[in-house]
Amino acid sequence: GAGVSQSPSNKVTEKGKDVELRCDPISGHTALYWYRQRLGQGLEFLIYFQGNSAPDKSGLPSDRFSAERTGESVSTLTIQRTQQEDSAVYLCASSEGAIQETQYFGPGTRLLVL
């Protein structure tokens, strides 16, 4: 079956603009995660959706970041008023159940804020 897909694969935007990143998880996976990876740094957890429960937003770096998920399918990560420090690869992953299960990652969206 298809893996996790993300779009766009690359995004260049100007400082101050809003961007939306999309993630399509593996069908049937109830859990979905967003991570950020800045150049030369480790992955940084952003947000975690589990089924219909309220998402764990503890990792979002500021109120400019928000994410939504429609049921147990597509998720969008929105960054408002982008800053240069938002430049990173944004990775999405999904798993069958809880966060303790194997996560399957998408190829990421490379965001560059000029």
Place this chain on the structure above:
Amino acid sequence: KQEVTQIPAALSVPEGENLVLNCSFTDSAIYNLQWFRQDPGKGLTSLLLIQSSQREQTSGRLNASLDKSSGRSTLYIAASQPGDSATYLCAVSGANNLFFGTGTRLTVIP
């Protein structure tokens, strides 16, 4: 807050050598530990997952060990091949979070 450290940051070995990658974490209250592989321009691929009650997992030429009490894990790669060249990441799972190390960049020289 959980902190995950990987040593070394980079490693080059000739083809055929056995090698060990190290991962340490500060909080032993984990659910599991995962090792991932990241290839340039691609996402992460899960290699091995060790539950907190387990001490090791094996898959092909890969063997991962976990010593939860000391906050350490190792990934052993036997008979390395050029195709093993990638960045290897370890991650520990808490109740609602996954903490990643910064990775070890492995180069296997033909």
